[in-house]
Amino acid sequence: xxxxxxxxxxxxxxxxxxHDWGGPGSIAETIITALAEEEGVDPVDLEPLYGWIDPEALxxxxxxxGETADPDAYVVFQYGEYRVVAGADGTVVIESA
Numbered sequence: 001x002x003x004x005x006x007x008x009x010x011x012x013x014x015x016x017x018x019h020d021w022g023g024p025g026s027i028a029e030t031i032i033t034a035l036a037e038e039e040g041v042d043p044v045d046l047e048p049l050y051g052w053i054d055p056e057a058l059x060x061x062x063x064x065x066g067e068t069a070d071p072d073a074y075v076v077f078q079y080g081e082y083r084v085v086a087g088a089d090g091t092v093v094i095e096s097a
Contacts, residue, residue, distance in 0.1 A: 013096030021090055027062050028055035031084060031092055038082075038094060052079045062088050 015038055019030040028049055036043040049055050058075065074087040078097065085093040 014093055016091065016093045019090035019092060026055070026059045027086060027090065027092070028058050030090075031058075031079075031086060031094075034092060034094055035079060035082065035084075047080065049079070053077045058086065062086065062090075 015034065017030065017034045019027045025033075032043050032046060032049050036046055039046065053075070061073070061075065071088050074085055076083065076085050078084070081097050083095045083097050085091075085095075
């Protein structure tokens with residue numbers, strides 16, 4: 001698995017995972033896998049991430065080597081009914097919108 005579950009806030013409908021920069025996948029793969037787990041489906045059954053954000057741009061912004069100019073940088077985007085916050089530190093928060 002390319003990420004570790006950090007927490008779940010059932011009362012506000014959010015989950016938090018941390019991307020493993022040393023793992024085999026990209027942060028975009030971590031996001032789609034976490035979304036699929038939240039939905040209880042296989043990742044291939046979800047609408048592609050590129051319908052909401054450019055996965056290659058996301059991956060290049062947050063490089064695995066941590067070469068981001070600002071380690072506190074983050075990106076916020078909507079994916080269906082979810083608000084996704086992805087940080088340069090690998091933290092991904094997925095909230096029900």
